[in-house]
Amino acid sequence: MDLQDLLNKGPEEEGKPSKGKSPLVSLKSDLDFYKDSIQEVSSEMMAEGYTLYPIFVAHQLKVDLGELILDKDELNTQWSIQASSLEEFVDRGIIKEDKKEFFIKNFKSANEFMCLFVIVPEGANFVFYPYNT
Secondary structure, X not given: OEHHHHHOOOHXXXXXXXXXXXHHHXXXXXXXXXXXXXXXXXXXXXXXXXXXXXXXXEEOOOOOOOEEEEOHHHHOOOOXXXXXXXXXXXXXXXXXXXXXXXXXHHOOXXXXXXXXXXXXXXXXXXXXXXXXX
């Protein structure tokens, strides 16, 4: 899934008054600001053999998953980013062992896209966001 898919209203929302800006609008802005740092961390994770599948957790509340790399409070942004990996997601049961191969098959190039696990109050979802936007 791409971030734009989450930003766009679905057909069931057409014609209804907007309930306010989606928090994902601010995520796109923060990602454009963060992308060079995220890409650098992703490259280091792969080069050092930590993982071939880096996952970045985007959140606005405290999350105990991965390692904090970009703190919204320190950077005066709206989203914090934590670095994690497919291996941690499997170890923690977020991605079930029997879905691991499906995830790998659908994983986009980590050199071209950041893999985000976006957590919002309504739930969480994986999003691939291009470094070159």
